[in-house]
Every structure is written in structure tokens, then in C-alpha cells.
Amino acid sequence: MKIDETDIKNRSIEELTADYPFITSYFSDNNLDIEDKNHLSLEDKNHLSLEDYFRTFDEEELEDNAIDVELHYRQIAEFVNQMNAFLGQGEDKVKSVTILPGTDKSGTPENFEKMEIKQGEIICIVGPTGSGKSRLLGDIEWVAQEDTPTKRTVLINNDVPDRKWRFSTSDKLVAQISQNMNFVMDLSVFEFVELHAESRMIKNREVVIKRIIEEGNALAGEKFSPDTPITSLSGGQSRALMIADTAILSKSPIILIDEIENAGIDRKQALELLLSEDKVVLMATHDPILALMGDKRIVIKNGGIHKIIETTEKEREILSTLEEMDRKVLAYRTALRAGEVITEIN
Ligand SMILES: Nc1ncnc2c1ncn2[C@@H]1O[C@H](COP(=O)(O)OP(=O)(O)OP(=O)(O)O)[C@@H](O)[C@H]1O
Ligand SMILES: [Mg+2]
Numbered sequence: 035m036k037i038d039e040t041d042i043k044n045r046s047i048e049e050l051t052a053d054y055p056f057i058t059s060y061f062s063d064n065n066l067d068i069e070d071k072n073h074l075s076l077e078d079k080n081h082l083s084l085e086d087y088f089r090t091f092d093e094e095e096l097e098d099n100a101i102d103v104e105l106h107y108r109q110i111a112e113f114v115n116q117m118n119a120f121l122g123q124g125e126d127k128v129k130s131v132t133i134l135p136g137t138d139k140s141g142t143p144e145n146f147e148k149m150e151i152k153q154g155e156i157i158c159i160v161g162p163t164g165s166g167k168s169r170l171l172g173d174i175e176w177v178a179q180e181d182t183p184t185k186r187t188v189l190i191n192n193d194v195p196d197r198k199w200r201f202s203t204s205d206k207l208v209a210q211i212s213q214n215m216n217f218v219m220d221l222s223v224f225e226f227v228e229l230h231a232e233s234r235m236i237k238n239r240e241v242v243i244k245r246i247i248e249e250g251n252a253l254a255g256e257k258f259s260p261d262t263p264i265t266s267l268s269g270g271q272s273r274a275l276m277i278a279d280t281a282i283l284s285k286s287p288i289i290l291i292d293e294i295e296n297a298g299i300d301r302k303q304a305l306e307l308l309l310s311e312d313k314v315v316l317m318a319t320h321d322p323i324l325a326l327m328g329d330k331r332i333v334i335k336n337g338g339i340h341k342i343i344e345t346t347e348k349e350r351e352i353l354s355t356l357e358e359m360d361r362k363v364l365a366y367r368t369a370l371r372a373g374e375v376i377t378e379i380n
Contacts, residue, residue, distance in 0.1 A: 036115050039107040046081045048238065053285075054114050055237040064106070065099070084110075128207070128287035129153050129191050131174065131314050136185035138338025139166070144186075146339055149332070153287070154311045158325045159318040161334030167318035170334060171290045174316060175208045184337065209286035211276055211294065211308075223247060223267070223275065224260035230283055242282060249278035249307060253299045255371065274299045281307040291317040295324060302357075323360055326353040 042050070047068055050057055061068050068087060088103045096103070131151045135144035151157050159167045169184060177188045177195050189195070190207070219226070227246050231239045243260075251257050253274035258267055267275065273294065280289065289308060294301050294317070301324060309315060319325050326349050333341040362380075369376060 037111055039104075039111050042107045042110045042114070043085045044083050046083055047087060048081060048241065050084070051238045052236060052242060054117065055235040056117050057110065057114060058237045060110055060113050066101075066106075127153070127312070128314060130189075131288060132189040132192060133170075133174070133339070134187040134189065135339070136173075136178075136180070136182075136187070138184075138336045140336060142338065144338045146342060149339070149342055150192075151314050151316070153314055155330070156309065156315045156317065156328040158328035158331040159316060159334060160320070160325050160331050161340070163320075165334045166337040167334050168292055169337065170332070170339070171210070171292055171316060171318055174288065175210055175290055177207065207286060208288045208290055209280045209284040210290045210292070211273065211280055212292050219264065221264055222261045223250075223258060223264055226264045227275075227279060227283075230279055234283055234285070236283065246275070246278045246282050249282065250275040253277060253304050253307070255299070270299050274304070277304045277308060287312070288314045289316070291315070291319075293318055293320065295319060295321040323353065323356050326350070326356070 051068075058068075060066075066087075084107070088101070088106075091099075091101065095101070130153065133149045133151075135146055135148070137143055159170055161167055166184070169182075170186075173182050173184055173186045174188055176182060177190065178184070178186045179194065180187055195207070221229070224243060224247070227243045228239065231242055236242050247258075247260055250271075251274070254271045256268070256271070258271050258275075264272065264275075277294070277299070291308065294304050301321070305317075305324065305327065317324060317328065325331055326345055328345060330342060330344050332339055333343065366376060
């Protein structure tokens with residue numbers, strides 16, 4: 035995906051530097067001190083666009099420093115496109131993920147031709163405990179080529195995926211929020227997120243790390259601090275942190291979520307944070323509300339894909355009623371968590 039001058043002009047500096055970490059070298063080479071926050075007097079500095087930044091210069095300053103704003107937009111766009119081509123990024127968009135049938139637990143072939151999931155779609159995976167939901171997510175993560183217990187095949191953009199996607203850790207195809215998360219490393223929350231930020235070449239690290247910890251805390255119940263050791267986070271807190279980390283740091287085009295409901299976190303908020311238009315999202319769930327939030331759902335039975343159902347209009351209506359009920363239940367949850375005694379139902 036090539037970017038043009040308008041993108042450069044309108045997107046926030048925060049976003050641009052997160053997406054194209056190398057862009058900061060353009061700024062420094064051209065004596066544009068975007069980190070100089072004192073120069074800027076606007077409220078929310080992190081969300082400033084490049085256009086806003088250039089607006090902080092007056093005519094005289096622009097002339098004295100020979101700053102040609104339009105030329106900068108053009109040059110930056112060109113620089114980003116060249117760097118992306120050079121780094122082999124940007125072009126490899128995942129437009130679709132295709133699942134070809136394998137066999138269920140009894141070895142019976144799955145009864146569907148193929149399932150193509152397009153960019154921007156949310157697919158839920160439902161089915162009884164032990165039926166094979168996590169297995170299906172595993173097949174996609176591994177980009178199965180008939181080499182998993184299900185013998186399924188997974189195609190990316192209708193093709194057998196590039197080896198680099200299957201085995202590279204930096205260019206990760208898939209971001210996964212798994213069912214069981216056990217940290218063994220002796221790191222603080224800050225150090226843990228920092229490690230991720232570093233490995234993803236994020237330049238404005240401090241800002242991004244701070245945001246991840248804040249968003250994580252917004253999802254969790256009891257707050258944790260940047261210097262809390264990750265090993266002492268609760269199950270719910272660590273999932274909240276992982277969700278925020280994935281949502282904000284991950285560039286992976288495919289997001290796999292294995293049950294966010296049991297973490298005791300605000301699942302709707304978590305989902306909103308994770309969803310983004312240019313991703314393929316698959317989520318295994320036992321939760322009827324999450325199940326109906328998807329565009330389609332895959333029903334798993336005895337290890338096989340049993341049905342693929344498109345969420346109907348009627349179901350969407352029912353979803354709003356369920357959400358209303360859920361808000362009530364959550365209010366009781368909050369009350370009980372806070373040590374209240376419930377005396378009536380409303
Ligand atoms: N098609 C298959 N062929 C062989 N084994 C399978 C198949 N599908 C699933 N399994 C195996 O069945 C077991 C249970 O599957 P899995 O963990 O995916 O269940 P689940 O639906 O995620 O359950 P839960 O709701 O408890 O999370 C796993 O060991 C998995 O590898
Ligand atoms: Mg599972």
C-alpha cells in the first residue's frame with residue numbers, strides 16, 4: 035500500500051512514527067524537531083497531524099529556515115514508500131484468509147468447500163468445550179498445510195503463504211491472544227511492554243508504552259502500575275495488558291482471540307480496542323453476545339467445521355436486547371465485586 039501526501043499531511047505524527055519508525059530520521063535530517071513539544075501550544079500534542087505541526091511556524095520562521103511545507107509532504111511520502119519497498123513492507127497486505135477442509139476427530143472429511151475470510155471481517159468460532167475451537171485458531175496461526183491434526187489447509191491471499199510469514203518472528207502474520215497466559219520472565223510491566231516496543235522498532239516508545247499501560251488498566255478491574263512485576267499480575271490483568279499491547283503495537287494483519295470473556299475484563303471495550311478495518315479477526319467464544327457480534331460464525335462439532343452461519347438481521351436485533359441484559363448483569367457484577375449486598379432485582 036503506497037501512501038501519498040494527503041496521508042502524510044493528515045495522519046497524526048504519533049501514528050506516522052508508529053507505522054514508519056524510520057520517518058524520525060527524515061525529521062532529524064531536515065532539522066524538524068517534532069519532539070520539541072514546547073514549540074507546540076495545542077492541547078493534545080500526541081494526536082497532532084504534520085499539518086498542525088507546520089502551522090506552528092509563522093511566515094518568517096518558514097522563510098528563515100527555508101521550509102517548503104508542500105515539498106516536505108511530497109518528500110516524506112516518497113521516503114516512506116521507498117523505505118517500505120526497501121524493507122519489503124507495505125506491499126504484503128493480507129486481503130483474505132482461506133480455510134480448506136480437513137477432517138474431524140473421527141477422520142470424517144469436513145463438509146464445506148472452502149471458507150474465505152476477507153480483510154475487515156470478524157469471524158466467531160463457537161462450539162462445545164473440547165470441540166476444536168482453539169485447534170482451528172492454531173491451524174490459522176500455523177498457516178496449516180495439511181500438517182496439523184485436522185489436516186486443514188490455510189491460504190493467504192488465495193495462495194500458499196510465503197515461508198517468511200510462517201517462520202519469521204519480526205514480520206508476524208498473526209497476533210494471538212491465547213486462552214492461557216503464563217509469564218515466566220522476571221520483568222516489570224514497563225520492561226515487558228518496552229521489550230515488545232523495541233522488537234517492533236517503535237521510535238516514540240515512551241508515549242506508546244504509557245498508552246498501552248493506560249489502556250490495559252482501563253480494561254482491568256484492579257489497577258497495576260508500570261513497575262508491577264508481570265509475574266504478579268492476575269489472569270485478568272495480564273490478558274488486559276496483552277490485549278492493549280496487541281491492539282496498539284501489533285502490525286499483524288490477522289488477529290486471533292481465544293476467549294476474552296472469562297478474563298473478567300470489559301469484553302466489549304476490549305473488542306473495540308482490538309478491531310480494526312484492515313485486519314482479519316477470528317475469535318473463539320462461548321459468549322452469545324460476542325458470538326453475535328461477528329459477521330459470521332463457524333460452528334465446530336467433534337473437531338470439524340460443522341456449519342458456517344452468517345449473522346442475520348434478526349440476530350442483530352436480538353443482540354441489542356442481549357446487550358441490554360448484559361449491562362444489567364455487569365452492574366450486579368460490579369456491585370458484588372465491590373462488596374455490596376444485593377437486595378432487589380431491577
Ligand atoms: N479435527 C481434529 N482432529 C484431531 N484432533 C482434533 C481436531 N480438532 C480438535 N482436536 C483436538 O481436540 C482437543 C480439544 O480441542 P480444542 O482445545 O481446540 O477445544 P476447544 O473447542 O477450544 O475447547 P474449549 O472450549 O474448552 O476451549 C485438542 O487436543 C485438539 O488438538
Ligand atoms: Mg479452547
